[in-house]
Amino acid sequence: MLCFWGAQVREGFGLVQPDKVKHGNSGIRSVCPKTAVRDMSAGRSFVGFIRDGKVWVLRLRSEDCDHDGKLKQLQLKNDRIRLIVCGGDGAVLLAYGGKVLIMDKPTVCRPLEGLDNRQVIQIACGDHHSMALTKDGQVLVWGENSHGQLGLRKDHPGSPSAQHVQSLSGIPLAQISAGGDHSFGLSLSGVVFGWGKNSAGQLGLGDTTDRHVPTVVNSLHRKKTVSISCGGEHTATLSKGGTVFTFGSGGSGQLGHKSFKDEHRPRVVAELWGSEVSQVTCGRHHTLVSVASSKLIYSFGCGMQGQLGNGKIINKSVPFPVNLPTECNHDYTIEKLIAGENHSFALFFKEPGNESKPNPSRGILTLDDRMIDRWLSGSDPWKVVKKDINKVFSSAASLNGSFLKTSRDEHYQTSEDHCGLDFDLAKTSFAKLSKNERSMSEVVKVVQQMLPSLNPNPAGVESLRVYLLLPELIRRLQKQQRTELTEALASKILQLNPDARKVLEMNWSKLPDDCLKGLVKLFKKASANLIGRMAADTMNWDIMTRLPKFVQILQMVYQVCCRANRNITKSDFIINEINDLLDVVRTKKLMLCQRNSQTRQSSEFTYLMLLLCFPIFILHLLIIPHQLSVEKEKYFLFGILCGLAFNNTSVVHLPFPLALFKKLLDVKPSLEDLIEFSPISHTNLHTVKVELDPAETDFVDKYVDYILNKSVEEAFEEFKRGFFKACDRCMVEMFEPEELRGVLVGNEEYDWDILKQVHAYTHHPTIISFWEVFEELTSNEKKAFLLFLTGFEKVPILGMSAVKMSVRPLFSFTQDHLPQALTCHSLLDLPVYQNKETLKAKVIEAINHKRGFWEE
Structure with missing residues (x-):
């Protein structure tokens, strides 16, 4: 049975003969067509009905036309x-x-463009835009985007074909709804x-303020929302x-709050408190709710066309019962409420106990234990199983909606510190799935294709569940498959934006111990697998670039x-296989060092050098800050940096003294080394030593030992440990x-002619002028230029020829710009100045700025 009330319409809509329309109290009419109405919708211009899979529509009267159209198929x-939505x-x-x-x-109907054979399960219509939800959880939109109602971006003009709302990727959606805009x-x-128009606070x-991308309504957080109507x-x-x-x-x-003012935040309709409302639907300016248990419908809002069903032409700001026909209370149950522009409808079904419940066919596909049992039982052909696996595991949204903790509705508490997953159920299901090699192989193949599509900027915390479920799945794979998928997962975790990664880390901190x-x-x-392969083949550069991903995740x-005080020890993180690799590297390096000096230029030598500064040490470094004081840690880290530089x-x-390099080489510093620290102390101690009896010079030796060794012993040992760690x-x-100091600090053998000779020379007038200016610089200015160009003031151990300088004229820069240097490549960017005098002034100004990583 279909009940309707509100603005005048064609008698019975043409579904039945006019004399078959029943008139009740308060202007409510009802019809019972021979072919039952299974779904219907009312928009601004049309009302549509579905009967037996076929559709009839009727154009409603408007300001331009004072009568309804005819019902047409x-x-x-x-x-x-099966569904119709009128906009x-x-x-x-x-x-x-x-x-x-x-x-x-x-x-006239036509297929929507842009769906690419996607299976749609829900549709929604606004005034000028429409939406669709697919079985795999994607939201597709089309139409106008004047207020951001498509959720694409601010400058998107709209589209006649379906467009994917990528910002909602990975969110397991239960429902979509569209309002005016x-x-x-x-x-x-x-x-x-x-998202979309928000002029009255409707978001x-x-x-x-309008929103052009989907935005979480925090005021409804943990309210267990199950449906929305716009x-x-x-x-x-x-x-x-x-x-x-x-x-x-x-x-x-239409808000039902005993007032006629706007509300910018969700507010409870107090008059309905305790009524256990089962449905709510919004029309243009009025709202309908139903209470299935009592078979009542309430209405509030605009009633100027009789759309409230209370027999009065008046607006009501509180819920008021609709005067339904008496048979509705005995023989029928409320199936669906429809609120249109100026009309209201209620679909009743005669089958008892058919209260409105979620339609499974309208929900996105999710993975559960029963589905896995069906795959493994053999009841479905492999073709069907393979198709189901592809649908579930190719969709992050489907996975994120799987294995929810439904006990005591815990998944409704999902937040930054509560993921809402039932890990026991997930582990049981994945363990069961792993026993079927054929199914598991197909899962691996699909997941490998899905991982690259994960959104690094997720819109909500639910989209991060996939990062918690996949490790439980991957752990049950064979070694090779496990390493490949773990690497792909690590890559996506490291690509997450900082806020999302912070939420994931919070989820990790709440994981069960196992x-x-x-x-x-x-x-x-x-990590151990790759390290083992590196030990077997130290020239495998590919592995070297892959390993840091795993180590960084372990760091995180x-x-x-540590922050959460979890019951997990430091030893659980140590990768013991690194010792085997280091033994191999040391052995190979010793063999290479015993050959000849030319070996240092070989690619294998370079590779081995890089291995020693490889980020595999980061994890050890991570553990040791928890063992040292802050000051000790600084010296240790500084030592590592210097070791990497070597x-x-x-x-x-940095002005390293010779004594430091002696100590690194276990050479005892002497009184002469003190001159670099304090010439006066050196002179005084030297005089004392001359004047003392040789048997009494022990005082001077102890003083020097204290200054250069004992007083700095703790700090130096940490520096030394860090240096040889790298x-x-x-x-x-x-x-x-x-020589060691020369390698690390450089020397002072400045041969400026060689610098000019190794320069990648071109005969551009500006470059010629530059070298003329360079010759006119003082010695200190030339040193300052070297610092400006390379980042270091002294000459590399291989001499000035190691500085491969090049000059690049810049034509687009103004005369006010200073020269710039790219220190990594010893590249000088030189604006083309009008004359030599300006060039000299700008060069001197640039090198005297003393800006860069060496000085704040």
């Missing part, structure tokens, strides 16, 4: 329709196979996203248990464990202290 060929000027139809059709002209999405865990965000400029939500929230335009009383330890083991095993997890033959712009001792011991 749409030309649909062989498509059977501002047209309608959208959804066929049983998931095909979407658009009715933008009377009785605003849109909403609802996740399976009750998270509400709104519930506390302001009246009106012209207002919105209503329904929570599990029957609580109704409304917000937005309230000028006609899941957390399993996560560590997963990345440890992957370790820091999480390995990379990088000159360090470079091999056997390489360092090949040098004398003076």
Whole structure:
């Protein structure tokens, strides 16, 4: 049975003969067509009905036309329709196979472009835009974007074909809804996203600013929202248990708050408190709710066309019962409420106990234990199983909606510190799935294709569940598959934006102990696997670039464990296989060092050098800050930096004394080394030593030992430990202290002619003028220029010829610009100045600025 009330319409809509229309109290009429109405929708211009998979539409009267059109059947060929949604000027139809059709002209329908054979499960229409939700959880939109209602971006002009709302990728949506010029999405865990027009606060965000991308409505957090309905400029939500929230335009009383003012944040409809509302739907300026248990319908808002069903032409700001026919209370149950522009409808079904429940066919596909049992039982052909696996594991949204913790509705508590997953169920299911090699192989193949598509800038915390589920799946794979998928997962974790990564780390901190330890083991095993391969083939550059990903993830997890005081030890993070690799590297380096000096230029030698400054030491470094004081840690880290500089033959712009290099080489510093620290102390101690009896000079030796050794022993030992952590001792011991200082600090053998000779010379007038200016610089100015050009003031150990300088004239710069240097490449960017005098002035000004990493 179909009941309707509101503005005048063609008697019975043409569904039945006029004399078959029953008239009740308060202007409510009802019809019972021979072919039952299974779904219907009312928009601004049309009302549509579905009967037996076929669609009839009727154009409503308007200001331009004072009478309704005739009921006409749409030309649909062989498509059977199960849903219709009418919008501002047209309608959208959804066929049983998931095909979407658009009715933008009377009785004429066409397939929607841009769906690419996606299976659509829900549709929604606003005044000038439409939405679709696919089985794999993607939101597709089309139409106008004047207020951001498509959720694409601010400057997007709109589109006649379906466009993917990428910012919602990975969110397991339960419902979509479209209003006048605003849109909403609802996740399976009750998270509400709104976007589009917000002039009356209809997005519930506390302001009246339009949003061009989906934005979380934080005021509805943990309210267990199960459905949303959008009106012209207002919105209503329904929570599990029957609580109704409304917000937005309230000028006609459509919010039900005993007032006619707008609300910018969700507010409970107090008059309905305790009624256990089962449905809520918004019209243009009015709202309908139903209470299935009592078979009542309430209405509030604009009633100037009789659309409230209370027999009065008046606006009501509080819920008021609709005067339904008496048979509705005995023989029928409420199936669906429809609120249109100036009309209201209620679909009743006669089957008892058919209270409105979520339709499984309208939900996104998710993975559960029963589905896995069906795959493994053999009841479905492999072709069907393979297709199901592809659908589930190719969709991050489907995975993120799987294995939710439904006990006590815990998944509705999803937040930054609560992921909402039932890990026991997930582990049981994945363990079961791993026993079937054929199914598991197909899962691996699909997941490998899915991982690169993960959004690094997720819109909500639910989209991060996939990063918690996949480790549980990957742990059960064979070694090679496990390493490959672990690497792909690590890459995506490292690509997450800082806020998302912070949430993921919070989720890690709350993991059950076995899941957390399993996560560590997963990345440890992957690291150990690659390290073992490196030990077997130290020339494998590919592995060298892959290993840091695993180590960085282990770093992140370790820091999480420390902050959260989790029951997991430091030893759980140590990758013991690194010792085998270091033994191999040391052996090979010793063999190379014993050949000849030319070996240092070989690619294998370079590779081995790089290995020693490789980030595999980062994890050890991470653990040792928790063992040292802050000051000790600084010297240790500084030692590592200097060791890396030695390995990379990088000159360090620091005034290291010779005594430091002696101590690194276990050469005892002497009184003469004190002159670099304090010439006066050196002179005084030298005089004392001369004047003392030789048997009494022990005082001077002890003083020097204290100054250069004992007073700095703790700091130096940490520096030394860090230095040799990053470079091999056997390489360092090949040098004398003076030579070692030359390698690290450089020397003062300035041969400026060689610098000019090795310069990549071109005969440009500006470059010629530059070298003329350079010759006119003082010695200190030339040293300052070297510092400006290279980042170091002294000459590399290989001499000035190691400075491969080049000059690049810049024509687009103004005369006010200074020369610039790219120190990594000894490249001088030189603006083309009008004359030599300006060039000289600008060069001197640039080199005297003393800006860069060597000085703040």
